[in-house]
Amino acid sequence: xxxTDELIERIKTHIGKEDIQSLNDELGEVTLEVKALDWLKVxxxxxxxxxxxxxxxxxxxxxxxxAYGKDQWETNEATGDGFSRGVELSQHNKANWDPxxxxxxxxxxxxxxxxxxxxxxxxxEEEAVPRIPxxxxxxxxxxWYEREAFDLYGILFExxxxxxxxxxxxxxxxxxxxxxxxxxxxxxxxxxKAAGRCVYEPVSITPRTLVPKVIRDDLRYSDSAEAKREx
Amino acid sequence: MxxxxxxxxxxxxxxxAAHGVLRxxxxxxxxxxxxxxxHIGLLHRATEKLAETKPFNQSIGYMDRLDYVSxxxxxxxxxxxxxxxxxxxxxxxxxxxxxxxxxxxRILNHLLWLGSHGLDVGAMTIFLYAFRERxxxxxxxxxxxxxxLHATYYRPGGVYRDLPDRMPQYEASPWRDDKTLExxxxxxxxxxxxxxxxxxxxxxxxxxxxxxxxxxxxxxxxRTVGVGVVSPERAKQMGFTGPMLRGSGIEWDLRKKQPYxxxxxxxxxxxxxxxxxxxxxxxxxxxxMRQSNRIIKQCVDWxxxxxxxxxxxxxxxxxxxxxxxxxxxxxxIHHFKLFTEGYCVPEGEAYAAIEHPKGEFGVYxxxxxANKPYRLKIRAPGFxxxxxxxxxxxxxxxxxxxxxxxxxxxxFGEIDR
Numbered sequence: 313x314x315x316t317d318e319l320i321e322r323i324k325t326h327i328g329k330e331d332i333q334s335l336n337d338e339l340g341e342v343t344l345e346v347k348a349l350d351w352l353k354v355x356x357x358x359x360x361x362x363x364x365x366x367x368x369x370x371x372x373x374x375x376x377x378x379a380y381g382k383d384q385w386e387t388n389e390a391t392g393d394g395f396s397r398g399v400e401l402s403q404h405n406k407a408n409w410d411p412x413x414x415x416x417x418x419x420x421x422x423x424x425x426x427x428x429x430x431x432x433x434x435x436x437e438e439e440a441v442p443r444i445p446x447x448x449x450x451x452x453x454x455x456w457y458e459r460e461a462f463d464l465y466g467i468l469f470e471x472x473x474x475x476x477x478x479x480x481x482x483x484x485x486x487x488x489x490x491x492x493x494x495x496x497x498x499x500x501x502x503x504x505k506a507a508g509r510c511v512y513e514p515v516s517i518t519p520r521t522l523v524p525k526v527i528r529d530d531l532r533y534s535d536s537a538e539a540k541r542e543x
Numbered sequence: 544m545x546x547x548x549x550x551x552x553x554x555x556x557x558x559x560a561a562h563g564v565l566r567x568x569x570x571x572x573x574x575x576x577x578x579x580x581x582h583i584g585l586l587h588r589a590t591e592k593l594a595e596t597k598p599f600n601q602s603i604g605y606m607d608r609l610d611y612v613s614x615x616x617x618x619x620x621x622x623x624x625x626x627x628x629x630x631x632x633x634x635x636x637x638x639x640x641x642x643x644x645x646x647x648x649r650i651l652n653h654l655l656w657l658g659s660h661g662l663d664v665g666a667m668t669i670f671l672y673a674f675r676e677r678x679x680x681x682x683x684x685x686x687x688x689x690x691x692l693h694a695t696y697y698r699p700g701g702v703y704r705d706l707p708d709r710m711p712q713y714e715a716s717p718w719r720d721d722k723t724l725e726x727x728x729x730x731x732x733x734x735x736x737x738x739x740x741x742x743x744x745x746x747x748x749x750x751x752x753x754x755x756x757x758x759x760x761x762x763x764x765x766r767t768v769g770v771g772v773v774s775p776e777r778a779k780q781m782g783f784t785g786p787m788l789r790g791s792g793i794e795w796d797l798r799k800k801q802p803y804x805x806x807x808x809x810x811x812x813x814x815x816x817x818x819x820x821x822x823x824x825x826x827x828x829x830x831x832m833r834q835s836n837r838i839i840k841q842c843v844d845w846x847x848x849x850x851x852x853x854x855x856x857x858x859x860x861x862x863x864x865x866x867x868x869x870x871x872x873x874x875x876i877h878h879f880k881l882f883t884e885g886y887c888v889p890e891g892e893a894y895a896a897i898e899h900p901k902g903e904f905g906v907y908x909x910x911x912x913a914n915k916p917y918r919l920k921i922r923a924p925g926f927x928x929x930x931x932x933x934x935x936x937x938x939x940x941x942x943x944x945x946x947x948x949x950x951x952x953x954x955f956g957e958i959d960r
Contacts, residue, residue, distance in 0.1 A: 339627055339893055367779045370896070371905055371922035381890075381911045420894055420907065420922070424779065424793065427800050431894065453782025456930035479584035479959060488589060495596050523598050527912045528887040 314426045316342050322363045323430075327354055343431045348444045351434050355450045358421060358430070366421040366430060369447070372457035374465035375416045378491040384524040415442040415467055419454075436467055446472035464489035494519060549577055552941075556585050560663045560945040563955035565929075567944070574941050579933045586959035594919045598885025599625055600698065602919070607693035609921060610957035613652040614684075615644045616899045617957070618697040620921075623803060624895035624906040625699040628888045629860060636846065637701035637853040638804040643739075643842035644687070644696070645897075646835040650746075651680050652900035652952075653828050653835075657753060660825075660949035664766040669756050676749055679742055686710055686735050700861040701854035706735045706846065736843050743840045750832055757825070767821035771935045771947040774819060781934065782927035785902025786831065787951065790816035790824035797898040811838050821950040831900075860886050885914040901925055901952050923957035 314322075316337045323335060323344060331354055333345040346354045358366045415436040422429050436442030446469035448454040458469040459478040466487035469475055477484060486493055496517045504511045554567035561567070564585035570578040590609065594602040606617040619641060626632065633641070658673035681691045686707050688694035696703050710731040713724055730741040757763045773783065778791040788795055796813045798806040814830035816823030854861050862881050863874035880886075890912040896905040902924025909918040928951040935951075936944050 338891060341892075341894060343892075369782055370784070370903060370927075371894075371907060371920065373907065373918075373920040375909065375918050380917060383913060418907070418920075420905065424795055429894065431892075451782070452777075452780045452934075453927050453930065456926065460926075477584075479587045481584070489592055495592060521596075523601075523884060523914070525913045525915050526884060526887070528914075529912070 314428055316340060316428070319426075319428055319430065326357055326361050326364060341429065341431060343433060345433045345435070348434050348436060351432075352445045352447065352450075354432070355447045358432075359450050362425075364423065365425045366423045368422045368424060369419060369451035369453045369457070370422050370429075371418075371420040372447075372454055372461065373418055374461035374467050374489070375418055376414060376465055376489065376491045377416065378414050381527070382525075383527045384521065414439045415465060417444050417461060417467060419447070442467045443470055444468070445470045446475075448472055463487070466490065554944070556582075560948060562659065562948060562953045564959075565948070565953065565955065569941070569944065571941065576936050576939055576941060576944060579936045579944065581929055581932055583929065583955070584959050586955045588960065590960045591919045591921060594916055596915065598914045599888060599916060600881075600885060602916070603698065604693060604695045607695060608956055609923065609960060610652075610899070610901065610904075610925070610954050611692065612655045612954055613648045613900045614692060614694055615641075615648045615696060616652075616897060616904060618695070619645060620895055620897045620899070620904045620906045621919075622697045622699050623897065624893050624908040625888065627893040627895050628891055628908060628910055629699065629886075630889075631700055631855060631857065631860060633701045633804075634852050634855065635805070636705075636849060636851040639842050639845050639849075640702050640706065640853060641697060642804050642806060642809070643839055643846070644683075646838045646842070647680050647683055647739075649835045649900040650832050650839075651677055653832050654680075656828065656900075656949075656952045657825075660946075660952075661757065661763075663945050663949045664763070666757065666760070666763060669753060672749070672753060672756065676746065682710070683735065683739060686738075698854070698861065700857065701852070703854075705853045708734050710735055710738045736847055739839060740843050743836050743843065746836050747833060750829060750836075754829060758829075764822065766942075766946050767825060767950070769818075770821045770939065770943050771950055772818065772820045773931070773935060777931075777934070778819070781931035783902070783931060784924050784927065785899065786824050786827045787902060787924075787928055789814065790827050791819035792817055797896060797903060801896070803895075803897060809838050809841050811835075821946055824950050887912060887914050888916075896922070899924055901954070901957075902928070904957075921957070921960055923960065925951070925953050925958045929953060929958055 319342055320335060320337060331346060331350040333347060335342070335344050358364050413435055417434045417436070419432045420429060421432065434444055436444050444467055446454065446458055448458060455473065456478060458472055459474070459476060461467050462469060462475055463477040463479050464487055480488065486498060488497070496515055496519055498515060499512045500515045501510050501512050549570050549572050552569045552571050554569055555561040556564045556566040566582040566585065568580040568582065569576055590605050594605060603618055603621060606621045607614040609617045654673040654677045658670035661669035684694055685691045688696040688703065712731050713719070713727045715724055730738055773787070773791050775791045775793050778788050778793065792815055794813060794815050797803070799813055811834045814827045814834070816827045858874065858877040863877055867874040868878050888910040890910055892907070892909045894905055894907045896903050903922065904924060905922035907920040907922065908916055911917040932947065932951065935947050939947070
């Protein structure tokens with residue numbers, strides 16, 4: 313088993329500096345960020361170079377960073393005027409959003425030879441039509457994972473052999489895991505006896521927030537948080 | 544001469560051998576499969592999206608419903624990811640309890656796999672044998688958590704409660720005579736650890752019984768030997784893990800290679816297959832049951848000798864006891880905050896993987912510092928296995944498709960999520 317420092321050194325040796333956007337080691341996990349344009353080249357190096365030998369792709373998923381760090385309750389100002397119901401402050405506001413960091417694809421690679429994991433994050437630069445090259449040619453396992461990320465987030469994988477929806481229903485509209493897609497969905501289905509078939513209608517459920525999302529620095533006195541601040 | 548062409552056949556979604564709701568579109572050339580296109584998602588419940596709308600602890604119950612035949616292992620992956628982000632570690636006793644229940648779960652899973660795989664390819668008796676032992680282990684689940692399937696027993700910072708001092712017993716009923724009742728309750732007289740120890744003593748003999756039924760069985764071998772062969776290179780390439788990878792001859796087990804909890808203190812072996820066919824994977828899983836039994840025995844001995852807390856005393860994360868709450872203001876506040884809002888997890892991301900009975904079960908958690916996960920991704924082993932189905936089944940006969948679905952140990956709860 314090689315150590316994370318060793319892995320970082322090897323990545324720096326084999327992948328050009330201009331291709332690495334960032335490379336860090338947190339909680340014992342190495343994260344590498346690359347640009348969408350460089351992804352295929354980097355993937356080939358990670359797979360082929362014997363010092364890295366990431367022969368297995370354990371996971372690939374899409375992430376939507378639109379609501380990152382946005383809470384539903386302002387905890388700092390609540391002393392004076394109390395808490396709101398938490399639902400009015402919608403997650404869906406798009407203020408101050410940098411569209412080039414909305415969608416990302418996160419891969420988890422594992423090298424069985426060196427017994428180490430690596431996380432690679434690739435941002436899709438465009439928000440409207442997020443595009444990322446497909447790595448299904450490098451790791452066969454990526455085929456279905458990319459179909460899943462396309463289905464749930466609408467990320468287009470260029471040169472994917474078979475980019476179809478995978479988890480949602482036949483004929484489903486939209487990409488359900490995006491942060492601006494409501495949890496209760498958009499349409500509901502019922503069997504219409506008169507028509508003799510299933511009909512789709514707009515949802516009748518009203519959205520509820522049972523526990524509002526809050527962001528607190530709760531663990532500021534715990535050992536790990538202190539170590540993190542000092543370190 | 545009549546024109547011969549491929550035709551397409553629909554298999555499932557309601558088929559007893561589809562192990563749930565798998566729809567396969569098979570392109571056939573006579574009785575040979577040319578291409579298989581699995582259609583999944585019929586059990587998609589958006590667990591990951593639901594988890595984003597709930598405080599961390601409220602999603603533990605959803606984890607049970609992923610792979611619904613190895614419930615506690617799913618919880619374990621999720622709980623480990625939260626603990627990694629929080630920077631906490633469960634007490635030693637809780638770790639041993641977790642490991643013990645992980646292995647009980649592994650036996651539960653492999654027994655169900657063995658029974659249903661056997662049933663699929665034409666061996667009926669093994670199913671009845673396997674469910675006999677499953678019943679005993681289900682009782683352990685029930686005794687410790689109150690539920691036979693969906694336990695919600697593991698929590699960040701430990702396990703919900705300590706092992707009970709006595710096992711629930713069968714009651715007298717008009718359908719049982721006194722002698723049967725006595726037999727049923729014979730092993731339930733002592734504590735739960737006594738009951739589990741009794742199980743570990745008789746289980747190796749039970750595994751021998753399964754092997755008597757199948758290992759040298761001519762029909763079983765005809766249906767599994769040389770079917771669905773995967774080379775070690777392809778197994779890695781397709782993301783196979785667990786018995787699917789070990790069956791192809793790669794010695795890889797997270798319990799040994801990247802030990803979590805107390806696996807590095809326990810003595811057990813990793814079985815590895817040679818041929819990479821269905822029969823190799825069968826042998827690997829049978830041996831894994833024996834090894835799990837060994838681990839359980841070691842855990843029982845340790846747990847007997849070392850009483851102690853099973854939950855952290857850090858009440859920012861774990862609830863205070865009922866008694867404390869009645870007398871201590873601080874404890875009451877902690878309780879209120881935990882059950883109305885939950886705890887906030889520091890900003891960051893973590894990937895925690897465990898050796899699930901089916902393979903590598905990973906949980907990728909992104910937190911933005913809130914009381915709910917920002918993004919939760921569940922890496923289900925079955926998803927990768929089923930994606931390799933087309934390659935495994937190509938060129939085989941239609942009946943072999945059933946054997947290959949069986950050998951992959953498919954459960955739709957985790958694939959569709």
